[in-house]
Amino acid sequence: MHKFFVPRSNILGDTAIIEGDDVKHIYKVLRLEVGDNVSINNCDGEEFLGQIEDVNKKQVTVKCVEKLALNNESPVEIYLFQGLPKSSKMDLIVQKATELGVKEVTPIITDRVVVKNELGEFKKLDRWNRIVLEACKQSKRSIIPKVNTPLEFEGLLELLKNMDLIVVPYENAEGHGIKNMVNSINKSHIKKIAVIIGPEGGFEEEEINRLKELEAYIVTLGPRIFRTETAGFVCVSLIMYELGDLGGIS
Template sequence: MHKFFVPKSSIDGDVAVIEGDDVKHIYKVLRLETGDKVSINNCSGEEFLGEIEEINKKQVIVRCLERLELNNESPIEIYLFQGLPKSSKMDLIVQKATELGVKEVTPIITERVVVKSELGEFKKLDRWNRIVLEACKQSKRSLIPKVNTPLEFEKLLEFLKEMDLVVVPYENQEGYGIKNLAKSIDKNNVKKVAVIIGPEGGFEETEINLLKELGSHIVTLGPRILRTETAGFTCVSLILYELGDLGGIV
């Protein structure tokens, strides 16, 4: 069943109105018709089983039949802080982070990040958030993750004080990985996890030392060096396997 996110303001009683790009997608690509069932999410985590009542070129009218008791969010809130990569790599990062269940993605500007135009990076936010929305539909997320504006490394350190656990993959770390980390902490006291990924050139040693001073766990992801766009997926997956719902909850 296809899923659509509709703002609360577009739901009146048991009638939801779908507008924008989804309308064309519904009748031209998916070829849905009146009477077809769809899932409606009010962008706040509430899900409804709906039936299409009317389709035109401007909007799709859906009758909400019942509320669905559905929550596809992980019990662990993961906040991904990603060293701003070159080219369009961030597109892939936000897409896959959304599929895995990350709550927020924040690009960070470290010593080895090259920002050609700060304004240009801010302009990319709209595209990144559109990618997130499409990934939410595909992966059946209950909530839409947010992609935040790029953050300077110094300001990042303040955000980390709010986290229960901070994990930093680092290519020079040896002998201490996610398995060791999972054994060394009280999993019941971990709700908010920050994952910090360096850019293509990696972290400066001074940056790693600052993160250590805050109590961050500096980990290895294995003997092979991963690209920046791969490191985040790998680290998030391992954390969700050990602490969250990836692989199923026993």
Template sequence: MHKFFVPEEFIFEEEAIIEGDDVKHIYKVLRLSLGEKVTINNCNGQEYLGVIKEITKKEVRVELKEKLHINNESSVEIYLFQGLPKSSKMDLIVQKNCELGIREITPIITERVIVKSEIGEYKKLDRWVRIALEASKQSKRTLIPKINSPIEFEELLDKLKEMDLIVVPYENEEGFGIKNLVGTLRDKEIKKVGVIIGPEGGFEEKEIQVLRSIGAHIVTLGPRILRTETAGFVCTSLIMYELGDLGGKI
């Protein structure tokens, strides 16, 4: 069954109205027809079972049949702070991390991010938001991850105060990995996890020392050097397996 995220102002007591790009996608790509069942999400976690009752080129009207009690979100909230990469790599980072179950993504400007050449990334926020929406539909997320504007390293330190656990993969760390880290957390309740990934040039040693001083856990992801776009996937997957729901419920 196909899922559509519809803003709350377009959801009424008995119907939802779908507008925008989804309309063309419904009748031209998916070729859905009258009477077909769909899932409607109000962009805040509430889902409904609906039936398509009208399709035009401007809107699709869906009759709401019942509220659904569905939650496909992990009990562990992962907040990814990603060193701003070059080119379109951030598109892939947003897409795949949203599929994995990330709660928020915030690009960060570290020492080795070339601000002058990457300042144009600020203008790509709308595209990243759209990518997050599409990834949420595809992976049947209950919530759409929030994509924030890029922040400076100093702002990052302030945001990390909200985290129960801070994890920083670093290529110069040896021996201490996610498995070791999880072993030290068995008696602790972990709700919010901040994952910090360096840019393509990696972190400066002084940045690692600052993160270590505020309680961040500096870990290795193995003996092979991973690209910045790969490191986030791997770290998020390992944490979700150990602390979240990727490993199943048993």
């Protein structure tokens, strides 16, 4: 069943109005018709079984038949702080982070970020958030993750004070990995997790030291060095497997 995210303002009583790009996709690509069932999400995590009542080129009217007891979100909230990469790598990062269940993605500006002029290109946020929305539909997410504006390293340090767990993959870390970290923490007290990924050039030693001051876990992901766009996927996947719902809940 196809899923659509509809803002609360477009849901009046038991009627949802789908507008924008989804309309053309519904009648021209999916070829859905009156009477077909769809899933409606109100952008706040609530899901409804809907039945199409009217289709035209401007909007699609859907009757919300019943509320669904559905929640595809992880029991832990992972906030990915990604060292801003070159080119279009961030497109892939936000897409896959959404599929994996990340709650928010924030690009960060560290000393070795090469493309510092990206700070002024805020219109990229619109593209990244569109990519997130499409990934939400594909992966059946219950909420839409947010991609935040790029953040300087000092601002990152302030945000981290509100996290229950801070994980920093680092190529110079030795011995202490995700397995050791998971065995050393009290899992019942972990809700908000920050995963911090360095840019192509990695972290400066001073940056790692400042993260250590916040009791961040500086971990290795194994003997092989990952690209920046790969490291986040690997780290988030391991944490979701150990502390979240990846692989199913036993």
